[in-house]
Amino acid sequence: xxxxxxxxxxxxxxxxxxxxxxxxxxxxxxxxxxxxxxxxxxxxxxxxxxxxxxxxxxxxxxxxxxxxxxxxxxxxxxxxxxxxxxxxxxxxxxxxxxxxxxxxxxxxxxxxxxxxxxxxxxxxxxxxxxxxxxxxxxxxxxxxxxxxxxxxxxxxxxxxxxxxxxx
Numbered sequence: 001x002x003x004x005x006x007x008x009x010x011x012x013x014x015x016x017x018x019x020x021x022x023x024x025x026x027x028x029x030x031x032x033x034x035x036x037x038x039x040x041x042x043x044x045x046x047x048x049x050x051x052x053x054x055x056x057x058x059x060x061x062x063x064x065x066x067x068x069x070x071x072x073x074x075x076x077x078x079x080x081x082x083x084x085x086x087x088x089x090x091x092x093x094x095x096x097x098x099x100x101x102x103x104x105x106x107x108x109x110x111x112x113x114x115x116x117x118x119x120x121x122x123x124x125x126x127x128x129x130x131x132x133x134x135x136x137x138x139x140x141x142x143x144x145x146x147x148x149x150x151x152x153x154x155x156x157x158x159x160x161x162x163x164x165x166x167x
Contacts, residue, residue: 044122044163046072055093057123061157069122074118081139082150085110100159112166121161128154
């Protein structure tokens with residue numbers, strides 16, 4: 001009987017140890033305070049195959065496509081949520097921004113600004129409320145005076161990402 005109890009205890013300890021080491025590795029890449037490291041994936045594992053540039057995405061939208069699913073886009077990160085790393089803004093060729101959210105499913109490092117990212121998910125036209133725009137401005141660290149200037153909703157191209165690679 002002792003042998004079975006000892007065996008059960010050893011199996012339990014082994015399973016707990018294996019589970020903790022795999023969780024640690026996963027959390028390390030999704031930790032928002034970690035340093036942005038080239039080649040690291042966040043969220044769903046994606047690769048660079050089939051990636052299009054930001055201008056190509058803008059061309060698809062201007063040709064009338066208002067929702068584009070499972071598309072991979074490459075662009076330069078202009079800003080990142082400074083609270084958690086739960087969204088990023090990508091610079092568009094007209095100097096405006098593409099807002100990319102991760103729906104709090106994963107986070108990217110808050111120091112990713114200026115880096116190139118490949119992100120996969122759904123692009124769509126959306127009306128962003130004043131409250132949401134003010135919330136994003138607050139996350140970005142803008143002053144209360146700058147946030148108070150946001151008084152109109154915005155119709156804009158948005159993106160829900162399933163996965164991101166920082167290059």
